[in-house]
Amino acid sequence: MNLILLDPSEVDAHHARITDARRLTHLHDVHRAQQGDRLTVGIQGGAMGKASLITLSQHEALFALEDLCESAPPALPVHLVLALPRPRMLARTLEHVTALGVKEITLLHTKRVEKSYWQSPELRADKIHQHLVLGLEQARDTLLPNVTLCKGFKAFLEGQLPQLLSERRGLVAHPGMENACPRDVDEPTLLLVGPEGGFIPWEVEQLIQAGCDGMHLGPRILRVETAVTALLSRLF
Incomplete structure (x- = not known):
């Protein structure tokens, strides 16, 4: 997972919260993420950028969103x-x-x-x-x-x-x-x-x-x- 892809429903003005087992398992076992880590995130259908991990448990991860200003790569024609x-x-x-x-x-x-x-x-x-x-x-x-x-x-x-x-x-x-x-x-x-x-x-x-x-x-x-x-x- 080179990008944590967020559904718009998981995002408010400044934060994102994920609760599904697949992404949580990846954060724990692959990223070995810890509080304060900055990870690449993107909003489905929108922009990408960095987010800081506020909390991570077995049940949810909470991120503080930074400036999401990177566009998706160009599509093939x-x-x-x-x-x-x-x-x-x-x-x-x-x-x-x-x-x-x-x-x-x-x-x-x-x-x-x-x-x-x-x-x-x-x-x-x-x-x-x-x-x-x-x-x-x-x-x-x-x-x-x-x-x-x-x-x-x-x-x-x-x-x-x-x-x-x-x-x-x-x-x-x-x-x-x-x-x-x-x-x-x-x-x-x-x-x-x-x-x-x-x-x-x-x-x-x-x-x-x-x-x-x-x-x-x-x-x-x-x-x-x-x-x-x-x-x-x-x-x-």
Whole structure:
């Protein structure tokens, strides 16, 4: 936890109070925090800065807020469309892409996505929020990504994709594409990444026909969480 992320409800004009077990345990066991320590804090959706620890017990921590005037780091200019991964991989991927600065995420159903994945507890709003917060804490960021669930590929293709592409360059990451992943992109981008087995040919064809460009990361077949991290790093 490189940032103690505070919910606005935990903050008044001059103080912040946290009571949840996860952050308290981290303060005790990792920071080994003591009264008077100055730690980096941020208000969800707002600024960051320092706060002095007034009291720390097993049940709560009370901070005195100092000037919170540091802005969150800049977001990546990308909307990530990710075929819904396996639940455990979804958790890690959400944390990774949030830490890297992705602020718009669509989780999409495709042919090779198991329907059972949509029943996973990892898709509950509170679980998604938990993973996003962990990513923000890692990267010292305060701005939560927006996560949208789309359970139909055709509905996405016809209902959402045209509007997304009207404002962004569309890139489909898929093995075997002719062009390599571009570098140092500075324009708004729509990045589409398939599931473990990749998009099926029909899906790739439809995305290309809609105006997306196909690209690849090389001959190696990567796990989704690895591929997404590599793509974002190379693109931006």
